[in-house]
Amino acid sequence: MHNIRLEFEERYPELDFVPGIGDVRQKLRLDYAFRKWHPQVVFHAAAYKHVPLMDDNPCEAVLVNATGSRNVADKRIEYDVEMMVMVSTDKAVNPTNIMGCTKRLAEIYVQTQGVEIEQRRHCGYTKFVTTRFGNVLGSNSSVIPRFREQIAKGGPITVTRPEITHFFMAIPEACTPGCKNDRTGRTYPGRGYRNRIHGTETR
Numbered sequence: 001m002h003n004i005r006l007e008f009e010e011r012y013p014e015l016d017f018v019p020g021i022g023d024v025r026q027k028l029r030l031d032y033a034f035r036k037w038h039p040q041v042v043f044h045a046a047a048y049k050h051v052p053l054m055d056d057n058p059c060e061a062v063l064v065n066a067t068g069s070r071n072v073a074d075k076r077i078e079y080d081v082e083m084m085v086m087v088s089t090d091k092a093v094n095p096t097n098i099m100g101c102t103k104r105l106a107e108i109y110v111q112t113q114g115v116e117i118e119q120r121r122h123c124g125y126t127k128f129v130t131t132r133f134g135n136v137l138g139s140n141s142s143v144i145p146r147f148r149e150q151i152a153k154g155g156p157i158t159v160t161r162p163e164i165t166h167f168f169m170a171i172p173e174a175c176t177p178g179c180k181n182d183r184t185g186r187t188y189p190g191r192g193y194r195n196r197i198h199g200t201e202t203r
Contacts, residue, residue, distance in 0.1 A: 024068030027075075034079040044072045045087040047103065054099040061102045069106035073113050076126040083127045086110045090134045 001019050008017045020037070022029040024046045047065050048054055054061040069086065076084055088107050091100035107130050114128030150157050 024071055025063050027071055030071055030075050031078075034075050034081075038079065039081060041083045041085065042072065042076065042081055043085045043087065044069060046072075047087070047089075049089065049099065051091070051097050051099050054102070055097055058098045061098050062105075065099070065102035066105040066109075070109050073110050073128070076113075077124050080124070081126050083129065084110065085129045085131065088130050088132045090132050092132060 001021065005017065005019050008015055018037075020033055022033055024030065024044075046068060048057075048061055054065075073084060073086075075081070086106065088103050089100065091097065092104040092107055093100075095101040095104050110128050110130055113122065113126075116122035117124055117126060117128075147157055
């Protein structure tokens with residue numbers, strides 16, 4: 001958050017950027033944030049994303065990734081949010097690990113909310129959008145910072161499985177789907193979700 005604040009102050013000095021620290025597991029803290037800032041659009045990206053760590057800590061993965069997402073989605077009713085964009089992961093496609101499973105659960109809940117509103121079985125008018133990201137090149141969770149560190153120390157580079165093909169997207173590419181989906185306001189229900197990942201194939 002501190003780094004984001006510094007970047008915003010440098011790039012957009014006229015922007016009134018107010019960082020707020022909170023926990024999606026705490027409903028009272030969410031209430032405070034929604035009351036204070038009255039958001040029109042909520043981009044929900046709070047999550048634990050490290051696969052091995054979540055396999056070792058499944059309870060925390062469920063509390064943050066699944067329950068936390070439910071808490072954020074539920075608040076839109078109380079505060080008349082126009083749109084919620086949930087940032088998910090390609091690992092939610094036929095998930096094989098705890099992290100992917102918890103993100104898929106969050107997707108299902110958010111998508112169900114959107115469908116019920118469209119079918120007028122649920123109060124409110126919020127548009128729900130879910131977008132899935134793959135490996136973002138250069139992000140904090142990317143392997144690239146680790147490779148750079150290993151190269152700076154003279155190597156070797158740790159490659160767990162050389163035969164695996166990875167797909168990467170640059171940070172600007174990663175931002176594009178979320179922004180486009182934000183403009184369309186489309187809800188992707190159930191298993192019909194189309195997983196479209198753009199990026200560069202790397203072996």
